[in-house]
Amino acid sequence: MIEVRELQKSxxxxxxxxxxxxxxxxxxxxxxxxxxxxxxxxxISCLSGLLKPTAGSVSVGxxxxxxxxVKAKASLGIVPQELAIYEDLSARDNLAYWGAAYGxxxxxxxxxxxxxxxxxxxxxxxxxxxxxxxxGMKRRLNFxxxxxxxxxxxxxxxxxVGVDPxxxxxxxDLVREEKAKGTCVLYTTHxxxxxxxxxxxxxxxxxxxxxxxxxxxxxxxxxGGSDIIRLSGSFELASxxxxxxxxxxxxxxxxxEVLMISIRDGARNLPAVLQAISSTGAEIRDxxxxxxxxxxxFLKLTGKDLRA
Amino acid sequence: MRFIFVTVGKELKRRFNDxxxxxxxxxxxxxxxxxxxxxxxxxxxxxxxKARLLVTDLDDSFISQGMISALGQDQVADLVQVxxxxxxxxxxxxxxxxxxxxxxxPQGFGEAWLAGEEVALHLTVNPSQSISPRMIREMLESLxxxxxxxxxxxxxxxxxxxxxxxxDELAVISTRDFSGDIADKISGxxxxxxxxxxAVEDVTPQPQSVSVSMALLMFPGVLVMAAxxxxxxxxxxxxxxxxxxxxxxxxxxxxxxxxxxVAQWFTAMFLTAIVTAPIMLAGFLYLDISFEKYFTSxxxxxxxxxxxxxxxxxxxVLAPSRKVGGMIATLVMFPLLMAGGSFFPTETMPExxxxxxxxxxxxNVVEPLKxxxxxxxxxxxxxxxxxxxxxxxxxxxxxxxxxxxxxxLA
Numbered sequence: 001m002i003e004v005r006e007l008q009k010s011x012x013x014x015x016x017x018x019x020x021x022x023x024x025x026x027x028x029x030x031x032x033x034x035x036x037x038x039x040x041x042x043x044i045s046c047l048s049g050l051l052k053p054t055a056g057s058v059s060v061g062x063x064x065x066x067x068x069x070v071k072a073k074a075s076l077g078i079v080p081q082e083l084a085i086y087e088d089l090s091a092r093d094n095l096a097y098w099g100a101a102y103g104x105x106x107x108x109x110x111x112x113x114x115x116x117x118x119x120x121x122x123x124x125x126x127x128x129x130x131x132x133x134x135x136g137m138k139r140r141l142n143f144x145x146x147x148x149x150x151x152x153x154x155x156x157x158x159x160x161v162g163v164d165p166x167x168x169x170x171x172x173d174l175v176r177e178e179k180a181k182g183t184c185v186l187y188t189t190h191x192x193x194x195x196x197x198x199x200x201x202x203x204x205x206x207x208x209x210x211x212x213x214x215x216x217x218x219x220x221x222x223x224g225g226s227d228i229i230r231l232s233g234s235f236e237l238a239s240x241x242x243x244x245x246x247x248x249x250x251x252x253x254x255x256x257e258v259l260m261i262s263i264r265d266g267a268r269n270l271p272a273v274l275q276a277i278s279s280t281g282a283e284i285r286d287x288x289x290x291x292x293x294x295x296x297x298f299l300k301l302t303g304k305d306l307r308a
Numbered sequence: 309m310r311f312i313f314v315t316v317g318k319e320l321k322r323r324f325n326d327x328x329x330x331x332x333x334x335x336x337x338x339x340x341x342x343x344x345x346x347x348x349x350x351x352x353x354x355x356x357x358k359a360r361l362l363v364t365d366l367d368d369s370f371i372s373q374g375m376i377s378a379l380g381q382d383q384v385a386d387l388v389q390v391x392x393x394x395x396x397x398x399x400x401x402x403x404x405x406x407x408x409x410x411x412x413x414p415q416g417f418g419e420a421w422l423a424g425e426e427v428a429l430h431l432t433v434n435p436s437q438s439i440s441p442r443m444i445r446e447m448l449e450s451l452x453x454x455x456x457x458x459x460x461x462x463x464x465x466x467x468x469x470x471x472x473x474x475x476d477e478l479a480v481i482s483t484r485d486f487s488g489d490i491a492d493k494i495s496g497x498x499x500x501x502x503x504x505x506x507a508v509e510d511v512t513p514q515p516q517s518v519s520v521s522m523a524l525l526m527f528p529g530v531l532v533m534a535a536x537x538x539x540x541x542x543x544x545x546x547x548x549x550x551x552x553x554x555x556x557x558x559x560x561x562x563x564x565x566x567x568x569x570v571a572q573w574f575t576a577m578f579l580t581a582i583v584t585a586p587i588m589l590a591g592f593l594y595l596d597i598s599f600e601k602y603f604t605s606x607x608x609x610x611x612x613x614x615x616x617x618x619x620x621x622x623x624x625v626l627a628p629s630r631k632v633g634g635m636i637a638t639l640v641m642f643p644l645l646m647a648g649g650s651f652f653p654t655e656t657m658p659e660x661x662x663x664x665x666x667x668x669x670x671x672n673v674v675e676p677l678k679x680x681x682x683x684x685x686x687x688x689x690x691x692x693x694x695x696x697x698x699x700x701x702x703x704x705x706x707x708x709x710x711x712x713x714x715x716x717l718a
Contacts, residue, residue: 049559049560050556050560069562070562073562076560078556080553083553084553084554084557085552086318086322087552089325093318093321097314097315097318100310100311100314101311101314101558101563105310129325145557
C-alpha cells in the first residue's frame with residue numbers, strides 16, 4: 001500500500017530526510033519513531049505531497065506520487081500534527097467539506113459523515129463550531145477529517161500530541177478499527193508506549209536516517225535477550241565505567257544521576273551490579289529492572305533519550 | 309469544477325458564521341459615505357463642479373466673440389469657466405488632461421452662420437471626466453439652438469452689425485430705420501412670448517433626469533469601498549488557511565492547487581454582491597434611482613469587484629507573513645480608495661489625481677457605474693469594459709496562485 005525508496009529531502013546543506021526506505025501493507029500499522037526534529041514530519045509531508053522530495057520515490061496505493069499524483073493522493077488520508085480544521089464551520093460541515101474534496105456527494109457523503117461523527121464521538125455536538133470544543137474533541141475531528149473518504153492509506157503525524165487520556169484511548173481505538181478494516185496506517189510518534197501498543201512494524205529514525213527497523217520482537221532481539229537495569233542516584237563516571245566490563249554489562253547511558261546498562265539474566269545479576277556500583281562510593285536511590293523496550297533500544301542505538 | 313463551488317459554499321458559510329466581518333464591510337463604507345457626503349454639502353446639494361472649457365477662436369469674428377461671451381454670462385458662468393487660448397496650447401492642454409473640453413471655432417464660422425450655411429464646431433473632451441464634458445456638450449447644444457433662433461429672427465440685422473464692424477456698410481442704413489426694424493420684430497413677438505397666448509401642458513414622459521447631487525457622485529465610490537473591504541478580508545484567507553493547516557489538507561487532496569484560487573475568486577464575487585446589495589438598496593431609495601438599474605449595477609459590481617480581491621491577493625502572497633501582507637494591503641488600499649473616487653468623487657479632485665484614477669482598478673469599476681447610474685450611457689455601455697477588467701482579475705488571481713504555490717508547501 002505504501003512504499004518508500006531512498007527518499008531524500010534537503011534544504012541546501014541540511015539533509016532533513018536521508019535515504020529513507022520502508023514499506024507497509026494493507027491492515028498494517030507502521031510506526032515511525034524518533035525524537036522531535038528527527039525527520040518524521042518531513043517524511044510524512046513528502047508522502048502526502050506537501051513537500052517535493054529531493055530524491056527517491058514514493059508509491060501510495062500502487063500509484064507513484066510523482067507521476068500519478070491525483071490517484072495516489074485520492075487513496076491517502078492525512079491527519080496532520082497541527083489541527084487542520086475550520087473552527088468557524090461545524091464538525092458536520094468540516095467533515096462534509098473534506099469528504100467532497102475527495103469526490104463524495106449526496107446521500108453517500110451524508111451517510112459517511114454521520115458514520116464518522118459517531119465513530120469520533122461527536123454525533124451529539126455535530127452542529128457546534130469547533131471553537132467551542134475541548135482540545136481532545138478538536139483532535140478527534142481532525143482525525144475524522146482524514147478518515148471521511150475511507151482512504152486506503154492513512155498518515156497519522158503525532159495525532160495524540162496534547163490529547164487528554166480519554167481522547168487518546170478513543171484515537172487508539174480508531175487506529176485499531178482502521179487496521180482491522182485493512183487500512184494501511186503510517187503512524188509517527190515520539191511516545192514509545194504508543195508505538196508498542198499500536199504498531200506491527202517500526203522504523204526508528206534519527207537525524208533523518210532510519211537506524212533500525214522491524215517488528216517489535218525483532219527490535220528487542222537486538223539486545224540478545226539482555227535485560228535493562230536503570231539506577232538513579234549519584235555516580236562517579238570515571239570509577240563506574242571500568243566495572244561494567246567485569247560485570248559483562250553494556251553501558252547504555254551514564255550521567256552523574258542515572259546509569260542504564262543492559263545485562264544478561266538481569267534478575268540474577270542485579271545484586272552483583274548493586275554491590276559493584278556501591279563499592280565505587282556511588283549513592284543508589286532507585287533501582288529498576290525491565291525487559292528491553294523501545295526507549296532502551298533507542299538509547300542503545302543513539303546514545304540519547306528519546307524524550308529529549 | 310464541482311468542488312470549486314462546494315468551496316465557494318464553504319467560504320460563504322464561514323463568513324456567515326462570523327457576521328461581524330460582513331456587517332463591518334457594509335457599515336464602514338456606509339458611514340464614511342454618509343459623513344463625506346454630509347461634509348461636502350449634504351445629500352441633495354449641488355456639487356461645486358465647474359467645467360473648464362478651453363476655447364480657440366480661429367474666426368475671431370463678431371459672431372464667434374458673441375458666442376464666447378455668452379458662455380461667460382449669468383448661470384452658464386456658474387457652471388463653465390472659459391479660457392481663451394491659441395490652438396496649439398489648447399490641444400496640448402487637453403491632451404495632458406488639463407481642462408474638461410477644448411472648443412475650436414473654425415475660421416469662417418461667423419460668415420457661414422450668417423449665411424445660414426452648415427458649419428461645425430470642433431469639441432474635444434477629457435475622457436477622464438464624466439460629468440463636466442457632458443455639461444459642456446449640453447450647454448453648447450443649447451447655445452447653438454439659441455443661435456439658430458437668433459439667426460432666424462434677427463439674421464439680417466446681425467449681418468448688418470457684423471458687416472459694419474468689419475467695414476463701413478452701416479452708413480447706408482439710417483440708425484432710425486435699423487432700430488425701428490428691430491423694435492417692430494420684438495413687439496411683433498412680444499404678444500406671443502410675454503405672456504404666452506396658450507398654456508401648453510407637456511404630457512410627454514420626461515427622460516430620467518440626471519441628478520448631479522454630491523450623494524449620487526459619491527454613491528458608486530461608496531459601493532466600491534464596501535467591495536474593497538470585503539476583498540481585503542477574502543485576500544487574507546490564504547494566510548488563514550495556511551496557518552490553520554487546511555491549505556495543507558487541500559494540497560494533499562487530489563484537487564489542483566490553482567482551483568483553490570479560482571474558488572477564492574468566485575467567493576469574492578459573491579461576497580461583493582452580498583456586501584454591496586444592502587448599501588445599494590439604501591442608496592437607490594435615498595437617491596431615487598430607478599430600480600431597473602439595481603440588478604445590472606449589482607451584476608457589474610459582482611463581476612468586476614473581484615479585481616480588487618485579485619490585486620490584494622497578489623500583495624498578500626508576495627508578503628513574507630500575514631502581518632506584513634495585511635499592512636501592505638492596507639497601505640495600498642486606502643490610497644487607491646482615495647484616488648479611485650471612493651472618498652471623494654473624481655469630479656471634485658485635482659486633474660492629476662483624476663489622471664491617476666483612470667489607472668486604478670477601483671476607478672475602472674467606479675466610473676462606468678457612475679456614468680450608468682447618471683444616465684450617461686446604458687447597461688451595454690457600462691459592460692463594454694467588463695471582459696477587460698475580468699481578464700485582468702483572472703490573470704492576477706492566477707499569478708497569486710503561482711506565487712503562493714511554493715509558500716503553501718513551505
